[in-house]
Amino acid sequence: GQSLEQPSEVTAVEGAIVQINCTYQTSGFYGLSWYQQHDGGAPTFLSYNALDGLEETGRFSSFLSRSDSYGYLLLQELQMKDSASYFCAVPDNYGQNFVFGPGTRLSVLP
């Protein structure tokens, strides 16, 4: 089956840069996704990496290294509104369903 590991909590200050890591173990690999979820809200899609390297979308970037079974989400110019939980997710063994990591709770301090 699939398993993912993420740090449980990360704290940073406004304007800083923070990196949230994700390591995974999968039987097959179909890509790594990232979702953001504010307290009481719905998970929202942030990014998807199928190939090695860095994908940039505004203040958020996502990196993947398939050889290391590792990826990270990079958040730059942190804002208070970035305080949320961040989940990495991979498709299951059949490339059909998303298996979510345990989540990293990011707290942005003033």
Next chain:
Amino acid sequence: EAGVAQSPRYKIIEKRQSVAFWCNPISGHATLYWYQQILGQGPKLLIQFQNNGVVDDSQLPKDRFSAERLKGVDSTLKIQPAKLEDSAVYLCASSFRRNTEAFFGQGTRLTVV
């Protein structure tokens, strides 16, 4: 474009009672997912539909949970009878194709007392 609609937003029931949740996915999305999210954890897939057919229900506790997708659009998830450990947020999501970006609804927060 309208998002994924779910109702109710909150539900409190006693153990052994029944409860049903409703989901209307984004128009044109063939794939529909139901996830269970326990506080402090990531969402866990319960069942996936492709149009009105079940693709994966391997993690659905079938002795108490059931789900259907009427005419490949709306879906309902039912729990009968509920247990205390079913207390969670039940999230519905849809995507245009399998394994593409999933759009989530606001979820139903279920409390079983």
